[in-house]
Amino acid sequence: MRSDLVLALPRGYRTADVLAFHGRDAEGIAEQVSPEGLRKGVLLSGTPVVLEARFGDQAARCSVDAEGDAGPALLAQAREALLNILGLRIDPADFLALVRDDPVLGPVAARHPGLRIVQSATIFEALTWAIIGQQINLPFAISLRRSFIVLAGRRHPCGLWCYPEAADVARLALEDLTSRKFSRAKADTLLRLARLVADGSLVLAPQRPVDELVRELLAIKGIGPWTVNYTLLRGYGYPDCSLEGDVAVRTALHRLHGGPARPDIPTAQRLLAAYAPQRTMAAAYLWASLADA
Numbered sequence: 649m650r651s652d653l654v655l656a657l658p659r660g661y662r663t664a665d666v667l668a669f670h671g672r673d674a675e676g677i678a679e680q681v682s683p684e685g686l687r688k689g690v691l692l693s694g695t696p697v698v699l700e701a702r703f704g705d706q707a708a709r710c711s712v713d714a715e716g717d718a719g720p721a722l723l724a725q726a727r728e729a730l731l732n733i734l735g736l737r738i739d740p741a742d743f744l745a746l747v748r749d750d751p752v753l754g755p756v757a758a759r760h761p762g763l764r765i766v767q768s769a770t771i772f773e774a775l776t777w778a779i780i781g782q783q784i785n786l787p788f789a790i791s792l793r794r795s796f797i798v799l800a801g802r803r804h805p806c807g808l809w810c811y812p813e814a815a816d817v818a819r820l821a822l823e824d825l826t827s828r829k830f831s832r833a834k835a836d837t838l839l840r841l842a843r844l845v846a847d848g849s850l851v852l853a854p855q856r857p858v859d860e861l862v863r864e865l866l867a868i869k870g871i872g873p874w875t876v877n878y879t880l881l882r883g884y885g886y887p888d889c890s891l892e893g894d895v896a897v898r899t900a901l902h903r904l905h906g907g908p909a910r911p912d913i914p915t916a917q918r919l920l921a922a923y924a925p926q927r928t929m930a931a932a933y934l935w936a937s938l939a940d941a
Contacts, residue, residue: 649714649716650712650713651711652711653712655710657703657704657706657708657736658736660762661764662764665735665763665764665766666734666766669735669766670686670688670766672790675794678797678801678809679808680808684702685701685708686701688808689804690770690773690811691802691810691811691812692725692726692813693725694815695714695715695718696715696804696810697712697714697715697726697729697810698712698713698808699711699712699729700713701730708730708734712726715805729769732768732770732885733766733768733769735765735767737767737885738885740763742887742926743926743930744757746926747923750922752904752905756904756936756937756940757933763932767882768882769811770811770813771879771883772813772852772883774881774884775841776796776817776838776841776842778874779841779875780792780793780796780834782834792830792834795829797809797810797811799820799824799825799828800812800817801816817838817842817846818843818845818846820839822836834870836870837868837869837871841868844868854884872893873893874891874893874894877891878894881928887926887927888925888926888927888928889928890917890921890927891920892913892916892920896935896938897916897934898916899938900934900937901916901920903937904934
């Protein structure tokens with residue numbers, strides 16, 4: 649069943665950023681990008697769904713192609729997922745006002761107008777991607793993610809693979825992952841998380857109080873502060889994630905502030921505190937600064 653909707657785009661919307669984020673896997677098994685737009689497969693309430701967005705000057709013309717019938721609840725989920733993958737959650741205006749006269753990030757913001765946070769389609773996708781990417785380089789993380797999707801996801805009739813939900817991952821055995829180059833620790837964490845979500849012990853609802861969610865996530869073996877903050881950023885669109893544990897963020901701080909060495913985590917935390925309660929956008933602009941000459 650296919651349904652169509654239109655989402656307004658803000659002035660200066662950076663289509664290229666969205667396409668770059670979703671086009672990181674060159675094999676395109678779950679995401680396909682083109683200059684005109686993108687398509688992404690994801691499981692929503694057990695239903696394979698392909699989300700499509702085609703970009704115009706002021707709006708994205710979107711479609712939701714669900715296998716079988718799609719009721720109002722599923723369409724509402726799909727709309728929320730589209731807002732996530734198009735980066736339409738966090739309005740950067742508050743951050744830009746905060747750093748207008750900032751000597752460090754003010755010039756970076758001026759060089760990158762319209763920068764936004766692109767998110768994962770679902771909170772579970774954001775959290776599992778954060779775990780997959782822990783302490784490894786991006787190409788290897790993308791390769792593991794691809795294996796993860798094929799192992800636990802399902803194929804939509806159009807051919808795209810759909811990113812799995814917790815119940816799909818919970819059915820895997822440890823050897824399913826370790827035989828695909830996942831470390832035992834990483835595989836353990838993914839399966840532990842999936843089973844907690846699948847049996848209702850951990851609720852990944854967008855309305856949950858952040859402090860409560862953080863406390864529960866940190867209690868799970870294999871999940872630390874960086875993973876939690878990255879999940880808040882990519883999954884929840886939380887505006888005040890502090891990513892002092894992110895190597896790229898600390899590299900950017902070193903370039904912008906100077907000094908003999910990259911700041912350690914406590915120093916980076918202190919530097920980022922100046923941008924509270926808008927530290928999520930601070931991280932986005934720090935990442936963007938690494939592309940500046």
